[in-house]
Structures are given as structure tokens and as C-alpha cells.
Amino acid sequence: MITVGILALQGAVREHAKSIEASGANVIIVKRTEDLQEIDGLVMPGGESTTMRRLIDKYEMFGPLQEFAQSGKPVFGTCAGMILMAKEIIGQEHGHLEVMDMKVQRNGFGRQRESFEVGLSVKGLEGEDYIGVFIRAPYIESIGEGVEAIATFQDKIVAARQGRFLACAFHPELTDDHRMHAYFVKMIEELKQSVA
Template sequence: MMKIGVLALQGAVREHVKSLQAPDCEVVIVKRVEQLNDLDGLVFPGGESTTMRRLVDKYGFFEALKEFSASGKPMFGTCAGLILMAEDISGQDQGHLQVMDMEVERNAFGRQRESFETTLPVLGVAEDIEAVFIRAPLIKNVGERVEILAEYNGEIVAARQDNLLACSFHPELTTDIRFHQYFVQLVRESLESTEQPLAAT
């Protein structure tokens, strides 16, 4: 049984938990740093990225999250979670966790009243993923190791770098769980690749 955590500092935590359900998956609401030790994957919900970073620091998560990523375990960031993972943020001196090779722009789609829903093709997932954009960021540039998964009006809104997955929108605010199940499969494959074969007798 694999364990996937949802960082519960801010955002639509329970919606993510519901979307991650699978027969071989236990979903954990993460409120303490030591819970990271037992996880096989981790989700960063949306919210407000500056507030989220302040809470990450307040509760001592920063170095632990960097180590979690360095271990190669899969991570999935939506909206503010994407910003938290990015190497660079437009208009700021540096990013937060800086684990994913991309530059993002905060609030690129405007204010709350300019929120919208649409359907997007997401590479490797489906041609009709439901996407909710709320004060959403954009991925402005990506490094060579980053694969672009989805675009909206020519702008990058979802990407993957090895075991790191990020999107500008909120898939958890819809009934469409296919993007989350893509991440669950990513965690499953990561676990399978790290299993050690039995020694020959």
C-alpha cells in the first residue's frame, strides 16, 4: 500500500484527498514534518503562495520538503503549489523550494473575478481534462528536462520534470480525477522502480 500526502497548510486539502483515492493508495493529510518520512508522494494544494511559504517556514517544513524532492519521490503542485516548486518567479529575486526547472508568473490570469473553467488536452492524461483557473499563475519558461503537458492560448499551464508534476489550474475543484490518477500512477511507477530484486540463492 503506497502513501500519498497532501500538505495541509492551506488550500483545498480535502478535495485533493478525494481525487487521489485508489485501491492501493492511502492518502494522508500532512500537518507535521515527521509525516513526510512515511510518504511515497506529496501534493501541494492551491492557495496563496506567499502565505503558503510563510507557513512552510513557520512549521519547519522547508528543508524537509527540499530533501523529499531530492530523494526522487514524486511531488504534484497545483496553482500556488506550482509557484512553490518553481526555480524562478517573475519579478522576485528567487523562487521558494526551487525544485522544478521553470519560471512562473504569479496571478497571470488576473484577479478572482476573472476566474474561469475550460477543457484542456493534457499530454499523457486525456484530451478533455476539466480545468478551473482561479488567480492562476503561468509557466513562462521551462528547462530542457521539463516536458510541457498542456497549454492554454499558447501559454504553458501544466508540465512534468521526471517525478515532479505541476499545473496552473485546480483539477481538484472538478469531478474529473484523471489528472490526480495520473499522479497516483507516477507514484506507483516510482515505487516499482525502487524496489530491490531478491538476492539469488
């Protein structure tokens, strides 16, 4: 059985866990670097990216998270998690983990009061539109070679995939639709099968 870790520094950790379990995988709440040894893939939840980076540094997780991302295991970043994964962040000199070849705009759709929900067509998800919950959401300004935009809203990229990396600007854990998490679990399963 697949085991997915959820980085538990900030964000809706329990809700992500519920969606991952509904997608047929085990969950480990990642609070220490040792927890990374136990998992097949990692979810980096939303929250506030600057605060999350401070906590990552405080708990000395930056190096281990980078190593995990470079180890060949899948990573799924949602909202602030997406910002942490980006190579470039508009208005900042450096990215954070810099594992995905994309440039992101923080608070791309405005502040908290401009939060909204919208139906999205997400490549790779069957069935009706996926309801994206956007809260102080970023968007992807541009992507590099090898990165595929899998969902857009108002001509802005709001979800992308680069090999084993998946990122979205919205909060898939805040709906009862588990398809985004199931997509990530399937990514892990396919990768495990390909190296088996």
C-alpha cells in the same frame, strides 16, 4: 498500497484527498515534518503562495520539504503549489523550493474575478478534454531542458512534468474528474516499481 501526502497548510486539502483516494491510494494529511516519512509522494495544493511560504517557514518545514523533493519521491504542485516548486518566479529575486526548472508568472490570468474553466488537452490523459479550473492562476513562462509541457492554454504552459515532478496552474481537485490525480499516483507506482 501507495500512500500520498497532502500538505495541509492552505487550500482544498479534503478535495485533493478525495481525488487521491478515488485514484486507489491512501492519504496522509501532512501537518508536521514527521508525516513526510510516511508517504510515497506529496501533493502541494493551491492557496496563496506567499502565505504558504510563511506557514512553511513558521512550522519549520522548508528544509524537510526540500529534502523530500530531493529524495527521489514524486511531488505534485497545483496552482500555488506549482509556484512553490518553480526555480524562478517573475518579479521575485528567488524562488521557494526551486525543485522544477521553470519560470512562472503569478496571477498570470488576472485576479479572482477573472477565474474561469476551460477544456484542456493534457498529454498522458486519455479520453475527452480535461476541464481546468483556473482561480487567480499562474502560468509557466518558460521551461528548462528535461521539462515537458503537457498542457497549454492561449499559448501559455499550464501543466508540466519534469521526471518525478508534476505541476499544473489549475485546480484538479475542484472537479469530479480524477485523471490528474490518477496520473500522479501512476507516476509514484512506476517509480516504486523501477527502484524495487
